[in-house]
Amino acid sequence: MITPPDRTPLPREFFDRPVLEVAPDLLGRILVRTTPDGPIALRLTEVEAYDGAADPGSHAYRGRTARNDVMFGPPGHVYVYFTYGMWFCMNLVCGPEGRASAVLLRAGEVIEGAELARKRRLSARNDKELAKGPARLATALGVDRALNGTDACAPGETPLRILTGTATGSDQVSNGPRTGVAGDGGVHPWRFWVSNDPTVSPYRAHVPRRRRS
DNA sequence: GTACGGATGTTCT
DNA sequence: GAACATCCGTACC
Structure with a gap:
């Protein structure tokens, strides 16, 4: 059960900082997805930083396109x-x-609305797997393209918002190479996670796809 | 427990 | 036409 002051929304200024400061500071924060059936909330346990046009692993590396347009916009918004x-x-x-x-x-660790998340994640064998991986996290929360560009810092009962939660102490944060990132983009240790947390996804190196027959 | 390949369609070259 | 910030089922220790 979430009680104040954990429920205080993170201000936009939180996101208006260099991404390598924000990323580890997001661990332990609470993401709330409001659906017609009710809220689903999770505590963030693993994130990765992508640093714009200078970062060969980033979707923004080759410039602004229709897909990555939101990345070039104001901080605190959701890019799906x-x-x-x-x-x-x-x-x-x-x-x-x-x-x-x-x-x-x-x-992340689902801390509210687990019964709703389970309905969206039928293949999950236990609750630790509900949001163990980026696509699983989005599936558990019912996040799709319709939420691209949503302001996560807006006041009120928005579809998606982020609350202060309890920031994870830096002594409990680990970091290492990003998962599934090809080439030079894989060298940066810009993946951050809560040490020894069972909801963190396993590391997988990038594997080039083989051509279909 | 680890290893592998297929699924699926949008995006960019 | 190829690559893709992935997941899942099956096979095999």
């Missing part, structure tokens, strides 16, 4: 993309505006 023909993943845009940096939300 569709990948591998089946899945959605969600990011929170960080400042300064125009830099096109964002934090990929990779995993």
Whole structure:
């Protein structure tokens, strides 16, 4: 059960900082998805930073396009993309505006609305797997393209918002290479997670796809 | 427990 | 036409 002051929304200024400051500071924060059936809330346990045009692993690396447009906009908004023909993943845009940096939300612990999340994640064998991985997280929360560009810092009962929660102490934060990122983009240790948390997804190196027959 | 390949369609070259 | 910030079922220790 969430009680104040955990329920205080994070202000936009929180996101108007360099992405490498924001990413580890997001661990332990609470993401609330409001659906017609009720709220689903999770505590963030794993994230990855993507630092705009300078970052070969970022969707913004080759400039502004229709898909990544939200990344170039103001901080505190949600960038949702569709990948591998089946899945959605969600990011929170960080400042300064125009830099096109964002934090990929990779995993979390469902702390409210677990029964709703289970209905969306029928293949999950236990509750730790409900949001263990970026596409699983988006699926558990019912996040799709319709939420691309949503302001997560807006007041009120918005579809998606982010609350202060309890920030994870830096002594409990681990970091390492980003998952599934190809080439030079994989060298940066810009994946951050809560040490020893059972909801963190396993690391997988990038695997080039083989051509279909 | 780890390893592998298929599913699926949007995006960009 | 190829790549893709992934997941899942099956096979095999």
